[in-house]
Amino acid sequence: MWNEESDWIGSFDSQLARLAECRMCSRDRGERPDATGMDLEVLEVAEEGSYGRVFRCLDIHTGALVTMKQITMVRLSQGVPAPIIREVSLLKELHHANIVKLLRVGLTENRYVNLVFEHLDYDLHHFIVNRGYPKDALTVKSFMYQILSAVAYCHSLKVLHRDLKPSNVLIDHSKRLIKLADFRLAGEFADDLLYTEKLGTSWYRAPEILCDSRQYSTQIDLWSVGCIFAEMVIGQPLVQAINCRDELEGIFKLLGTPTEETWPGITKLMPNLHIYYPKFDALGLETFVTDLEPSGLNLLSMMLCLDPSRRISAEAALKHAYFIDVNYVSLLLL
Amino acid sequence: MAPSFDCVSSLLCAEDNSIFDENDYGGSVEVLEDAWQDPRYRRNLSQSENLDVPNGFFPLQSDECLRLMVEKEWDHLPNGDYVNRLRSGDLDFGARKEAIDWIEKVQQHFGFGPLCAYLSINYLDRFLSAYELPKHRAWTMQLLAVGCLSLAAKMEETDVPFSLDLQVGESKYIFEAKTIQRMELLVLSTLRWRMQAITPFSFIDHFLYKINDDQSPIGASILQSIQLILSTVRGIDFLEFRPSEIAAAVAISVVGEGQTVHTEKAISVLIQLVEKERVLKCVKMIQELASNSGGSAKGASASVSVPSVPESPLGVLVTACFSYKSDDTNAASYANSSHNISPDAKRRKLNKTFG
Numbered sequence: 220m221w222n223e224e225s226d227w228i229g230s231f232d233s234q235l236a237r238l239a240e241c242r243m244c245s246r247d248r249g250e251r252p253d254a255t256g257m258d259l260e261v262l263e264v265a266e267e268g269s270y271g272r273v274f275r276c277l278d279i280h281t282g283a284l285v286t287m288k289q290i291t292m293v294r295l296s297q298g299v300p301a302p303i304i305r306e307v308s309l310l311k312e313l314h315h316a317n318i319v320k321l322l323r324v325g326l327t328e329n330r331y332v333n334l335v336f337e338h339l340d341y342d343l344h345h346f347i348v349n350r351g352y353p354k355d356a357l358t359v360k361s362f363m364y365q366i367l368s369a370v371a372y373c374h375s376l377k378v379l380h381r382d383l384k385p386s387n388v389l390i391d392h393s394k395r396l397i398k399l400a401d402f403r404l405a406g407e408f409a410d411d412l413l414y415t416e417k418l419g420t421s422w423y424r425a426p427e428i429l430c431d432s433r434q435y436s437t438q439i440d441l442w443s444v445g446c447i448f449a450e451m452v453i454g455q456p457l458v459q460a461i462n463c464r465d466e467l468e469g470i471f472k473l474l475g476t477p478t479e480e481t482w483p484g485i486t487k488l489m490p491n492l493h494i495y496y497p498k499f500d501a502l503g504l505e506t507f508v509t510d511l512e513p514s515g516l517n518l519l520s521m522m523l524c525l526d527p528s529r530r531i532s533a534e535a536a537l538k539h540a541y542f543i544d545v546n547y548v549s550l551l552l553l
Numbered sequence: 554m555a556p557s558f559d560c561v562s563s564l565l566c567a568e569d570n571s572i573f574d575e576n577d578y579g580g581s582v583e584v585l586e587d588a589w590q591d592p593r594y595r596r597n598l599s600q601s602e603n604l605d606v607p608n609g610f611f612p613l614q615s616d617e618c619l620r621l622m623v624e625k626e627w628d629h630l631p632n633g634d635y636v637n638r639l640r641s642g643d644l645d646f647g648a649r650k651e652a653i654d655w656i657e658k659v660q661q662h663f664g665f666g667p668l669c670a671y672l673s674i675n676y677l678d679r680f681l682s683a684y685e686l687p688k689h690r691a692w693t694m695q696l697l698a699v700g701c702l703s704l705a706a707k708m709e710e711t712d713v714p715f716s717l718d719l720q721v722g723e724s725k726y727i728f729e730a731k732t733i734q735r736m737e738l739l740v741l742s743t744l745r746w747r748m749q750a751i752t753p754f755s756f757i758d759h760f761l762y763k764i765n766d767d768q769s770p771i772g773a774s775i776l777q778s779i780q781l782i783l784s785t786v787r788g789i790d791f792l793e794f795r796p797s798e799i800a801a802a803v804a805i806s807v808v809g810e811g812q813t814v815h816t817e818k819a820i821s822v823l824i825q826l827v828e829k830e831r832v833l834k835c836v837k838m839i840q841e842l843a844s845n846s847g848g849s850a851k852g853a854s855a856s857v858s859v860p861s862v863p864e865s866p867l868g869v870l871v872t873a874c875f876s877y878k879s880d881d882t883n884a885a886s887y888a889n890s891s892h893n894i895s896p897d898a899k900r901r902k903l904n905k906t907f908g
Contacts, residue, residue, distance in 0.1 A: 298716045298734040299741065301707035307741075308708070308748035312625070324746055326738065375618045377755075 257325045257333055259287060271331065275338065284338035285322060289331045303332050306402045309378060317369035319389055319400040336400070340392040343447070344385035347454060356512065359451045362388075364537065364545050365397035366444055371533035373405075374437045380405050383443035384423040385450060421466040422446065422456045426477075427527050429463045429470075430489050438527035441536070445522030449504070452511050457523075468496060474525055475501030482526040514541040619759060622751050623827075626796050629675065629750035631682035636792045644681060646789065648691065652677060652698035653787055658722050659702055665710055667779050668754050672705035673698075674786045675750050676740060684743045692726045699728060700736035708748055753782045756800035764808045774807045781806065781839065794835050801827045802835035 259276040262284075266273040271290040278285050290303055310321040325333040341349075343362070366388060373380055380387075380402065387401040425442035427435050449457040458469035471477070476492070476499045477485045485492060504520055511519065518541045521531035531539070638644045653674055660670045677697060686693045699719055706713045716733040728736075741748070757778050781803045785791035791799060 292734070298703055298730065299707070299737045301713060304704060304707050304741070304746075304748060307746045311745070311747050312749045376621075 257287065257323070257327075257335060259285065259335070261287075276335075286336045286338045288334040288336065289327070290334070291331055299332070303334075305405060307334065309402045309405050312376065313373065313378065313402075315369055315372045316396070317365045317398055318372070319398040339389035339398060339400075341390055342386045342400075343388035343390060343397075343451070346390055347385060347450060351454070356510075356515075359448075360515075360542065360545065362397050362451060363444075363448055364542055366399070366447065367533050367536050369397075369399045370440050370444060371537060373399075374440070374533055378405055379437060380440050380443075383440055383447065385447055388447065421463050422459055424463075424466065425527065426467060426470055426525055427488070429467045430485075432488055435527065437532060438530040441522050441530050441533060442527075444533070444536075445519055448515075448519055448522065449508050452508050452515075457507065464495070470525075471496055471499045473502055473504065473507070474523065475499055477525050483528075485525075512541070514539070514543075517541070619756065622755055623795075623797050626751040626755075628747055629679070629752075630795065631678045631792060635678065635682035636789055638682075639789045639792075645694070648694040649677070649681070649789075650787075651691075652694050655695070655698050655722070655724070656702050659719060662721050663706075663710075663714060663719075665706060667783055668752065669702075669705045669709040670783060671752050671754065671786055672708060672748075672750055673702045675752065676701040676704060676744060676748070678792065680740050680743050684739075695724065695726050696728055696732065696736050697740070699733055700740050703733060704737055704740060704748060751796055753785075753796045753800035753803060754779075756797050757782065757804060760800050760804035761808065764804050777807050778803050784842065785839070790838060791835070794831065797827050798831050798835050801832045802839055805832070805836050806839050 257276075258279045259274075260279055262275045262277055264272055265275045265286070271288065274287045274289065276285050276287050277283070290300070292300060307321065307324055310318075319339070320337045322335045322337060325335070327333060366383075370380065370383070380399065382401060382405070383399070387399065389398045389400050390396070391398070421429060423443040423446045425435065425439040428439055446457055458466060458473060460466035460469050475481065476496055479486055489495075504523065505516060508516065508519060518531070518536060518539045521539075522536065524530040635644070639646050639649065656670060656673045656677075659665075660673070680697060680701070686697065699716065703713075703716050703719055706719075716730050716737075717727075720727050758775070761774060761778065782799065785794075785799055785803075794802075
């Protein structure tokens with residue numbers, strides 16, 4: 220009978236609820252689990268956003284500093300949010316020295332997903348803004364090499380990050396170690412993702428994404444890395460705009476409005492290109508990025524290439540002449 | 554009074570057994586620094602009418618990367634005794650089949666891509682191999698199917714319906730959103746959040762390329778491969794093979810359809826990655842599946858349009874495996890499953906399979 224089965228569902232539902240709300244037991248039976256259910260002592264709320272909160276915590280057992288991202292599951296109708304599933308499952312497969320390490324996952328009150336990460340001192344955005352940016356050319360080079368190493372590794376496993384920006388690049392200050400973080404938007408190649416205004420700043424988005432292309436691949440991450448590179452050198456974002464249209468205009472002012480010669484397929488991608496955008500002549504990267512050695516400027520121009528098919532890959536970038544002394548740099552800084 | 558399920562209770566708060574404890578890194582970071590050293594191959598898909606992809610859009614993985622994937626694929630397979638338990642009746646084979654039928658119908662209804670369907674069934678099998686569902690409770694398997702499809706859609710699809718809306722067709726049971734969410738959490742924790750599964754789709758483009766003398770595979774062989782891979786997931790016989798072995802066998806079968814390919818030669822180009830004997834066994838099983846489907850398939854496939862699939866035992870198998878009749882529709886093919894979706898969107902879904 221349906222009623223009987225309905226009872227069973229109710230029973231199973233309550234069992235699932237108990238399971239989901241179960242808090243991780245302390246290894247020492249005499250100790251009570253803390254409020255997070257993760258055996259962590261919360262030291263401070265580091266950040267609050269629409270998705271939830273970020274805490275700086277102390278691991279009760281190891282004494283290590285960790286970062287806990289607590290994500291609120293607000294909409295029951297959507298179940299476990301897709302970005303959480305993607306981020307956690309991707310981080311489960313990505314093991315690299317320059318990618319942030321996910322230590323564990325837990326649940327509190329069947330309402331919060333708690334992601335516990337290794338703790339890093341600050342992000343690159345903070346480093347640039349509060350520390351007068353890495354004026355030291357060797358630090359820029361080391362940071363760039365590490366970012367590219369992580370990106371190349373992701374791409375080799377068919378994973379795009381899709382949201383690279385200074386605030387998603389974490390720094391271990393004592394080791395001068397860089398780690399990529401925040402894989403919420405990450406996914407496999409050719410997985411359609413509608414980049415909309417609500418997904419945050421457009422300053423690091425590739426022009427093909429700003430043009431609303433649905434066909435994009437690894438090249439979008441390289442554009443973002445190029446923007447980060449320029450920002451490390453000049454201490455501010457290369458192009459800052461309030462929306463996608465203005466961002467594209469800023470890019471075209473800098474690199475020139477594309478044509479079929481400079482970007483084959485652009486007229487198909489943006490049929491109204493010359494109606495919406497004036498024909499700008501390129502001002503050139505060297506006009507804005509002045510304190511960069513010639514080989515670095517060459518690499519930057521290969522990353523910030525409007526035509527995605529001509530943009531350098533992460534793998535090729537690692538072999539660029541700019542990094543010829545990278546082993547020396549690594550020894551110096553690590 | 555409703556029965557309590559000890560199988561669930563036993564997982565609660567056991568010492569060192571919290572299923573939400575995800576610290577399985579073993580304290581060390583594996584630095585895969587050679588994964589990108591080999592030069593990348595570039596696929597040229599301009600020959601394909603079905604795949605609207607610019608030249609060189611997807612890089613093929615390096616051999617080193619493929620080796621890493623072969624090593625990791627074990628992590629995304631059901632536990633060892635799962636097939637035997639299904640065969641012996643310890644696990645309900647019929648309930649699994651019903652769940653897969655439901656997943657396929659919903660996948661067709663929403664026009665989800667083939668990888669989404671494959672992942673759903675992968676999650677279902679891995680969960681059943683690791684977790685004891687209450688016996689003789691049909692609704693628990695239905696709830697599991699809903700949870701697995703919901704998770705797979707969130708991993709792979711752009712537009713994911715609400716979990717309540719996933720329950721289309723002739724579902725005997727309709728579950729509340731909170732129940733589905735909890736089932737999702739149970740699946741996630743049981744599978745230790747390892748949802749980025751390595752599947753035959755992870756290897757097939759590379760294998761087709763290699764077997765075809767480093768020529769880019771044409772759209773027809775890609776489409777046929779997709780459908781053959783999906784045909785292997787319905788029964789249980791192919792569960793004993795690893796994704797790389799299934800991909801190799803499918804590639805050999807598909808390329809062998811269009812031209813005379815010496816199986817030994819085909820395997821020799823893949824030998825660093827797969828075991829010859831196991832691949833040969835898998836090829837044989839695919840051929841047996843094709844010949845067994847031959848008689849009944851021809852009639853069933855009359856109204857099915859599968860572009861560029863050759864008239865052959867394999868071609869017949871493809872149409873047989875991807876057609877079924879429901880109350881209100883004629884036989885419909887997975888290749889044409891996205892009823893209300895534009896041709897561009899269909900192409901994108903096909904492209905995603907090799908992403």
